[in-house]
Amino acid sequence: MQSSASTTVIDSRTVVALLSRLRSMAGQADPLPLYASLRELGDVVPAPWGGYLVTGHRSCDEVLRSPDWLALDQAWRAQRAEGSRWSTPSSRELEQTLVTLNPPQHTRIRRSVNNIFDRGTLDTLRPTVERVANELLDTLVEHAGDADADFAELVGEQLPVVTVGHWLGLPPEDFDLLRALTHAQAYAQELLPTKRQLRAADHAIRGLREYFTALVARRRAEPGDDVISGWLRAWDTLEPDRAVADEHVYALAMFVVIASLETTSALLTTMVWTFDRHPEQRSWLREHPAAVPDAVEEVLRYDPPLHLTTRYASRDLVLAGVPVPRGEVVHTLLCAANHDPSETPDAHTFDVTRRARHISFGSGIHYCVGASLARLEAGVLLETMLRRLPALRVVAPPTWEPRLAFRRITRLPVSVR
Incomplete structure (x- = not known):
């Protein structure tokens, strides 16, 4: 099927079949063999609808780091057909x-807030994360009793919204609304969203705009x-027009x-599922809690929360020997890249003792602004579960939302006894 990087001929039906299987329940539960099959087609694989899928670690890292590859900005979207998803x-x-x-524009926004989650902010947030993690595990134990409880709903979904909500001073009664709107808007960033998903995303984004513009207006007034x-x-020193400044703060607050x-x-939920499938790794980590930060990195490498990002070529480029014309899109398959054996020996093995290298938070200027906060929450929760709930186990297969970009377990039944 493949002769060289520049002369590869690939049956589009093969790619479609692999992507369809990735969306299935079986593919969501174990996507690694499917990503391996995509990698076998080449580092840069033509997508049936146009553009390319990028599977190799080196090629993905190049796309994410190089200024030649751009995020799908307003200029690019404006050139798409009216009535399209864009x-x-x-x-x-x-x-x-x-x-x-x-x-x-990106540089100006990032400089306006510097490093949002710097060491001082994380140190301030840590006691809150520790307290909330313990409270949520208390709730999990209460609900479990002699039956089982949904870890995704009771813990995985709650810790992030309570943490960021506390940091921003949001009312706790708004947390469920924000979670629902956030999950729905993610469809707009999926690889091939359906019309129904796009309608859900449109409804959610209207709700998010209403919520965060009102929030900014209240903080402006008081x-x-x-x-x-x-x-x-900060924005009042950069932008003389307060309406424009407020719009920037709205977009920043919503995005964070x-x-x-x-x-x-x-x-957080994938972490529990992953350790449940590797009990020997969990047992070792319980005896070596100092390795929790490395374990979090291995979870991120093994099954990242984001499996796909998209860029477009700012000019005619060549990626892994494949010509990519100006304006064409490439989709970096982050999980496939994290399991590239040329980058990570024995990549299919989950091993918390390794110093994992991954691109799960991206690279370059678009490196995730909340990476350090995510690491803090995952590390605190993992350490707390290992100490408090040694008998925690998954008692039924997870329920997955059939996505290709954003991973999401909607239900994970667990027992604590």
Whole structure:
């Protein structure tokens, strides 16, 4: 099927079949063999609908780091056909967020807030994360009793929203709404969303705009020592038009929340599922708790919360020997890259003793702004579970949402006895 990087001829039906299987329940539960099959087709595989799938670690890292490959910004989306997925309200709204901005706009936004989750912020948040993790595990134990409880709903979904909600000073009664809107808007960033999913994303993004514009307006009217008031003060020094400044803060607040909730909740629940399938690794880690940070990195490598990102070529380029014309898109398959045996020996093995290298948080200027916060939450939760719940086990297969980009376990029944 493959002769060389530049002369590869691939039956599109093979690619379609592999992607369809990735969306299935079986594929969600064990995607690694399917990613291995995609890697066998080459580092850069033509996508049946146009563009390319990038499977190799070196090629994915090059796309994510190089300024020649751009995020799907407003200029790119404006060139798509009217009536396409790129003209939907959810797609248009994302044009204002960091994930779709390129320099110089991206640089200006990032500099306005510096390193959002710096060491001082993390040190301040740690006691809250520890307290909330313990409270959520108390709730899990209560619900489990002699039966089983849903870890995804009771813990995995809750810790991120309570943490970021506390940090931003959001009312706890709003947390369920924010979770629901966040999960729905993620469809707009899927690889091939259905019309139903796009309608759900459009509805969610309208709800998010209403919520966060009202939040910014309240903080503008009654500023305090909170994070959002600080962002408003920072933008007032950069932008003379307060309406424009408020719009920047709206987009930033919304982006931080949806990015924190969607990916970290997936990481936390997937972490439990992964350790349940590797009990010897969990037992070793319980005896060596100092290795928890390395274990979190291995979870991120083995099954990242985000499996796919997209870029487009700023000019005619060549990637792994494959010509990619200006404006063409490439989809980096992060999980496939993390399991590239040329980068990670014995990559199919989950091994918490290794110093895992991965691109699960991206690379370059779009490296995840909340990576350090996600690591903090995962590390605290893992250490707490190992200490408090040594008998925690999964008692039924997870329920997965059939996605290709954002991983999501919607239900994970566990027992604590």
